[in-house]
Amino acid sequence: MSSTVVNFGLLPPKRTVFLLCDIQDKYRPEAVYFNEIVESASKLCQAAKILDIPLLVTEQKLETMGKTVSELDISHAEGVYEKTKLSMLTPAVTEKLDSLCKGNVLCVVLFGLETHITIEQSAAELRALGLQVHVVADSCTSRTQEDRLLALKRLQQIGCFITTTESVLFKCLADQENPNFTKIQSLLRSPISPTGLTSL
Template sequence: MMAGNLGQVTASSTVFLLCDVQEKFKPAIAHFNCVVQSCSKLITAGRILGVPLLVTEQYPKGLGKTVPELDVQHAAVVAEKTKFSMVVPEVDAVLEQLKPRVAVIMGLEAHVCVEQTAADLLARGHVVHVVADAVSSRSQEDRLLAFD
């Protein structure tokens, strides 16, 4: 793939992935409210443009559901998970169906679930974008190390 194509994000070839933005993380995550605001903007834009949204929730029985500030009712899938990567069978089935070239990831935590999801999607040949202001971790250091 040519480097000039790496930045192109089109509605027809892209999926948005929202990773584990859940109620119990609120007190523990650096800049949580800012991340939620950025995720909300992306989710709204994606809905308007017709970009499919895939959502995961890490152990929702213990960590709660996706925060109510984020409207994910239009999501193609909202999948529970108990592993780091978002690429669980329910998400994988939607990816196989849609066959997106580009994946845009937002959510928590940068150095664990977001990073593992990005690695899994890159290994499958997707172009991956991680939205810096829509991703965080418990500490700023973990967040910045994940971006590196």
């Protein structure tokens, strides 16, 4: 697939990586729409397993923030990385990212929290590396909706695609004849109630 086509926002699954950012227990009572973004993130994690798309997970300062929430199955992740940096791109994560997709990663699907801190800083570093970044709006949150929405606008300004869980998964499928189409479709049959999470 040519880079020109990818520049319009398609997601070739063999050149795509999912990055799950800091969806940890400590944020549960603090972040807006936390339960809703966990529900969307769960679909992304399950889909990554079904579609054999690499998943990388970060956890911010485990002793303070706790582990990734139990609702998310990350057993198939290529790596789970503790960090203190306010970006996902630690040396270990960057090294692993470079090795995935036979060293040919082109697109990154980014989701988690907080949108205005680690998601934004990670996206900026990924864009600087020349990667296409898809930020999943209905699977990203912050402690306030104001910070979250302004971050999504800034992410657009640096060239990220702002998208939804369903859009990402159908782009990864690409064709109704995909052997995993029915499995992915079944993940999406129970849509989340409208929350305003995709408002920009």
